[in-house]
Every structure is written in structure tokens, then in C-alpha cells.
Amino acid sequence: MSEAADTRQQFLSVATRLFAERGFYGTSIAAIADELPYTKQALLHHFGSKEKLYGEVLKGISDQLMTELEAARDATSGEGSSALEDTLIRFYRLLEGQTHKTQLLMRELLDNKHRATSANVWYLRPFLESLIALAKQASPSTFASDAQALITVYQLLGAMNYFLVSEPTLSQMFGEEMYRELRSGYEEKLRVLISQAIG
Incomplete structure (x- = not known):
């Protein structure tokens, strides 16, 4: 890894933790830079703004979740209720060791009321759309529409x-x-909940 890439990764790691702990509005560029041997200007050089840094953090989490989703599809041939269950269990195990990422995702739902109307990119949308597709494959009779599948996926x-x-x-x-x-x-218990939700 190059020095520039390593610096970016350090900023992303600290930013992920602080955004999780304090939320988007409670985290400043200066606070992130203060935890590293770099200046606020160095962070802005790499990301341009706090908004862009936050977007990179969300993109990183989304990419990680999508990697797990693809791995679960490959392991189960991507079909049936086992694909959805295996995918959700993989997510649980992944986030079990990285609860700051879970906390950040929940904060995003709470904190983004003002930013949502002007958001240009929804990093987690492909992830949710993939789960919708898995739910509909798992039980076409239960989930006649994307909305019905999303309700269940969101609850799980x-x-x-x-x-x-x-x-x-x-x-x-x-x-x-x-x-x-x-x-x-x-x-x-989560497996039972998934099984009951699929019907």
C-alpha cells in the first residue's frame, strides 16, 4: 500500500469510529485529524470535505456488505430461502465484530433528515435492492412486490x-x-426469525 493510500485508510478508520460515536454533525474534520499525526488540511487534501469523507465511509461499509452478499450467493448458488438466511447470518457475524459500523448505519437513519432531500448518491441502495431480490427469490408467494420484501428485510x-x-x-x-x-x-433466534419472516 502506498503512503497516500495508507494515509487515506487511517483517515477513513478514525472517521468511521467518530461518525459512529458522535454522528455526522457531532464530528468535525479537526477532531478526526487530531487523532492522527496529520493536519486538517491533509484530510481535506485527500477527501475535499467532510461530506465527501462521510460518503467514502458509507461506501466502504456498503462495499463490504456487498462482498459478503456475493460470497453468500456463491456458497448457496444464490437461490431459495437458504441464500437469504445465509446472507443475513453473514451480515450478523460481520457486524458482530464491528459494531461501530452498525452504530454508524443506525445514526445515519436518525441524522440524515436534513441531508436526505439533497443526497445525490445512496450508497446502501444496491445492498438493499440485492436483499429485496433474495427475499423475492426465497418466497415469491410471500413477497409479491419490492415493497413487501423491503418491509421484511428492513425488519430483520x-x-x-x-x-x-x-x-x-x-x-x-x-x-x-x-x-x-x-x-x-x-x-x-435470528435464524428462526428469518425463517418465520420468509413464510
């Missing part, structure tokens, strides 16, 4: 993401032992 992703970002609260509220039990049983 929501349940998964809500659980993942709840770790600090649940472990403090009910204790580490109970949280470990919750964590160990969640994937199986």
Missing part, C-alpha cells in the same frame, strides 16, 4: 442491528453473564 436488519448496538446497555442493565447468554443464543 433492524432486529439484528438493534441487538448489536445494545451491548453496552444490556450488559450493564442485566450483567455480563446474562449478556453472554443472550449473545450465545441470538444467532439461532
Whole structure:
């Protein structure tokens, strides 16, 4: 990796974490640069603006999710209910170790009210469209329209993401032992939820 590419990656890594912790509006270019041995001007040289940096962060997460989706399709021949289930379980396992990305995606839904009307690119749209297609392949009789499939996909992703970002609260509220039990049983419950949703 070249020095310039390495610098960009460092900025993206810190930006992902800070955007997740503080949201788009609560994170400044200066705060990101302060965590690295670079200046604010260096960050702007690489990305141009906070908006463009944020777009790159979302694109990186979307690309990672799409890679997992393709891998799940390849592993299951891309057909039937097993393709959707395997894909969603892969997402859960991926995000289980990277909860800051889950937190960022949830913050994006909450924080983008003002930016949504002027957004030119929706980085997560191809990912959601692919899940819609998988849901319709899994159960054509259940999902007659894209909207019906998206409702179910969104509910499943929501349940998964809500659980993942709840770790600090649940472990403090009910204790580490109970949280470990919750964590160990969640994937199986998620499989049941997916199976019931497909019909």
C-alpha cells in the first residue's frame, strides 16, 4: 500500500469510529485529524470535505456488505430461502465484530433528515435492492412486490442491528453473564426469525 493510500485508510478508520460515536454533525474534520499525526488540511487534501469523507465511509461499509452478499450467493448458488438466511447470518457475524459500523448505519437513519432531500448518491441502495431480490427469490408467494420484501428485510436488519448496538446497555442493565447468554443464543433466534419472516 502506498503512503497516500495508507494515509487515506487511517483517515477513513478514525472517521468511521467518530461518525459512529458522535454522528455526522457531532464530528468535525479537526477532531478526526487530531487523532492522527496529520493536519486538517491533509484530510481535506485527500477527501475535499467532510461530506465527501462521510460518503467514502458509507461506501466502504456498503462495499463490504456487498462482498459478503456475493460470497453468500456463491456458497448457496444464490437461490431459495437458504441464500437469504445465509446472507443475513453473514451480515450478523460481520457486524458482530464491528459494531461501530452498525452504530454508524443506525445514526445515519436518525441524522440524515436534513441531508436526505439533497443526497445525490445512496450508497446502501444496491445492498438493499440485492436483499429485496433474495427475499423475492426465497418466497415469491410471500413477497409479491419490492415493497413487501423491503418491509421484511428492513425488519430483520433492524432486529439484528438493534441487538448489536445494545451491548453496552444490556450488559450493564442485566450483567455480563446474562449478556453472554443472550449473545450465545441470538444467532439461532435470528435464524428462526428469518425463517418465520420468509413464510
